[in-house]
Amino acid sequence: MVTTAAYGSWPSPIGAALAAARDGRPDHVGVLGDEVWWTAPRPAEGGRRALVRRRPDGTEESVLPAPWNVRSRVIEYGGQPWAGTVRADGSPLLVFCHFPDQRLYAHEPDAGPGAEPRPLTPVSATGGGLRWADPVVHAERGEVWCVLEEFTGPAPTDVRRVIAAVPLDGSAAEDRSRVRELSDGRHRFVTGPRLSPDGRQVAWIGWDHPRMPWDGTEVQLAAIAEDGTFHDARTVAGGPEESVPQVGWTADGRLLHLSDRTGWWNLYRTEEDGSQAALCPRPEEFGGPLWTLGRSWFAPLESGLIAVVHGNGATALGILDPDSGELVDAAGPWTEWSPTLAVHGTRVVGVAAGPRSGAEVVELDTRTGRTRVTGSAHDDPVDPAYYPEPLIRTFSGPDGREIHAHVYPPHSPDRTAPGAELPPYVVWAHGGPTGHAPLVLDLEIAYFTSRGIGVAEVNYGGSTGYGREYRERLREQWGVVDVEDCAAVARALADEGTADPDRLAIRGGSAGGWTTAASLVHSDVYACGTIIYPILDLTGWAVDETHDFESQYLHSLIGPLDEVPARYRERSPLEHVERITAPFLLLQGLDDVICPPVQAERFLARMAGRGVPHAYVAFEGEGHGFRRADTMIRALEAELALYVRTFGIDRTDVPELELRK
Known part of the structure; x- marks a missing residue:
């Protein structure tokens, strides 16, 4: 039986705890013999990443118990955190990075009862210490080759990165000098090494500030001597305005790489005469942004x-x-x-x-x-009739530019709204901003749509997946194009009668948190907003309030600080809090080194006493991206509470959200 009830008031079996339990995805797959291995999220276990093993008979098991956490912090976003090989007796040998101390460990899970991981790398007390990512195990050499990120001082930018070889015998566990450095350090950023099938050549990717890897990278090719050292490294592809996010080798020893030299990431092969052949030239993306190493x-x-x-x-x-x-x-x-x-x-x-x-x-x-x-097979924890039915939409923005979005209307199998009522909608701005909102089942979205609140995910100008020209719409226009595109989608939904124009909200995390805050400053479209671990002060972020990887990202997103300082002030939400009139919720991890809580605290100090209802919820032990189940539950319920209060929704099952002015 279908019951009529106001939008937003519908009951739903998709609770915050269920959405939190299903957060995250498997990643970093590998094959060892006949077994498939991958990392998997464990929100209920402190948000750690487990290493999962699927045996040939189909059984899955977590290889390392809590608190082992298989996750790297190289460039803070991490990368491939594990590698393995199969020994002559058929047993696996694993090498992985443990998140709390960032050391590499070796583990032989079939060695018998009581087998424990043993450390391979030392601890450093300098700055962020020693970190490792994108390993490749070379058992025949008795080494694992990987990216080493080494802090040389206390500042986030006091750091160097090289390709290094770590002994598998554990001799470097207390002795940094036992780690062999293989690359020459000419680039500030490097990916892990990719060896040719004959073991005589090695390729990797490097780039330097102020470029981000989707701006321009260079493929390095070197010869490998018998002693395992690299020689005669040279650039063979890529450049300052050409992005190469992956290199590899064919089985017969020809170099492969992705490049966006035509405006699309396509696949190329180096031929015998040194020329580079496009293997499937199309206006499609065969690659993406290199936010983590080893993709x-x-x-x-x-x-x-x-x-x-x-x-x-x-x-x-x-x-x-x-x-x-x-x-x-x-x-x-x-x-x-x-x-x-x-x-x-x-x-x-x-x-x-x-x-x-x-x-x-x-x-x-x-x-x-x-x-x-x-x-990691999907199963339906509730009747899938409660899932939203997404619509792939293309909207028209300023100057007629296309804006890609996914629209998720309110949906329930047993509730419908009164005929004349229009639903509230929340515009979701993804992070990055060089990122993409995928068209996949997300129980956080279903949490809202099944209650009668629509969601519109906007792949605003600057998003990936649509070619370099679309991606570069955001060049020096961050805080303008993203804000305009999100507002254009919201207005279009209202104008066409899909959404209630008086009950529109915006939310986002990280760069999406920036877009949310900037939208509340520069737009009157939204009745409220949810700002999640955001950037709020461009000048502070550009000077010393973020990590090395993104420390010069604003050169392309805003412009060089020394050339356009006024633009940094004009775009920053922190500098224009007097323009904010809509209620908002600010969610922040207190251990966030990418978008640090000091920015949220300065923003809130300036908002105090201005009469705008707002709430601040901070989470100890959370960094950039919430991973713990209890955090995600509290954050999701607080967000719903904001909409219930702002939109005048009648619900009694939402925890109270205390708003201050």
């Missing part, structure tokens, strides 16, 4: 075929014949494939999600073309 959008197979993640907006897993250019996509309901691929023989393993399923570990057999879920 893989392509993976060569022994047969010569290449598995690729590609698409325009949504992504698919395809198998590419590099000689003919023929590309065949895997069948299935998935609309978003993560940039993590592993191959073994004729199998390709990845992570995929869709509008009706969360992220799963999926295997494609290239012999048969069949796909199957092999790990």
Whole structure:
């Protein structure tokens, strides 16, 4: 029976605890022998990342118990945190990074009862210490090769990065001098090494401030001597205005790399004469932004075929014949494939999600073309009739520019609203800002839509997935284009009669938190906003209030500080709190080193006494991105409470949110 009830007041089986329990996705897949391994979120276990092993009989097990946390902090966003190899006796040898101390550890899970990980790297008391990512195990050399990030002083920018070799025998666990440095340090940022099949050459990616990796990177190629040292490193692809996010090798020893030299990340192969051939030139993305090290959008197979993640907006897993250019996509309901691929023989393993399923570990057999879920299988914790039905929309913004968005109308199988009522809507601004909102099932979205509140995820100008021109709309226009695009979508939904123009909200985290705060300053579209671990003061963030990786990001997003200081002041929400009239909720992790709480505290101090209702909820032990179940529950319930109060929704099951003025 369908009951009539006002939008926002509908009951729902999708609670905050359920949404929190399903937060996150599997990542960093690998194949060891006949087993598939990956990392997985554990919100109920302090937000740690577990290492999961799927045996050939289909059973899954967490290899390391709590509190082991398989996650790297290199460039703060991390990267591939583990690698492994199969020993001669068939047992696995693992190397992984433990989040609390950032040391590399070796572990032999089949060594018998009581087998414990043993440290491979030392601890440093200087600044952020020693950190490691993107490892490759070379058992024959007795080493693991990886990226070393070493702090040389107390400031976040007192840091150097090189490719290093760590002994597997543990001799460097207390002795930094036992770590061999392989690259020459010419670049401030590097990815992990990729060895040619014959072991004679190695390739990696490097770049320098003020470029971000989606602006311009360089492929380095070096010879490997018998003693394992690198020689004669040279740049063979990429450049200051050409982004290369991945390199690799074909089975017959030819170099592969992704490049956006045409305006789209496409796949290239270095031919015998040194030329670079585009293997499947299309106005599609075969790559993405390198926010974490060790991402893989392509993976060569022994047969010569290449598995690729590609698409325009949504992504698919395809198998590419590099000689003919023929590309065949895997069948299935998935609309978003993560940039993590592993191959073994004729199998390709990845992570995929869709509008009706969360992220799963999926295997494609290239012999048969069949796909199957092999790990972290999605199951419906509630009747899927409560899930939203997304709409892929393209809106028109200022100057007629296209704006891509996903619209999730309110949806419930047993509730409908009075005929004349229009629903409230929340515009979601994704982080990055060089990022993308994927079209996948998100129980946080369903938490709102199943209660009668619509959601519109906006892939504003600057988002990835639509080519470099779309991505660079945000160049020196951050706080303008993103704000305008989100407002254009909100207004369009109201003008067409989809949303209630008096009950529009905006929310976002990180860069999305910036867009939310800037929208409350520069727009009168929204009745309220939820600001989550945001950037609020551009000048402070540009000088010394963030980490090294993004410390010069604003050169492209705003302009060089020494050239346009007034622009930094004009764009910063902190400098214009008097323009904010709408209620807001500010959520902040107190351990956040990317968007530090000091910015939130300065912002709140300036808002005090201005008569604008607002709430501040801070979380101890949380960094950039909430990972603990109790945090996510409190944050989601507080956000709903803001909308209930601001939109005049009648609900009695929402914890009280105390608003101050």
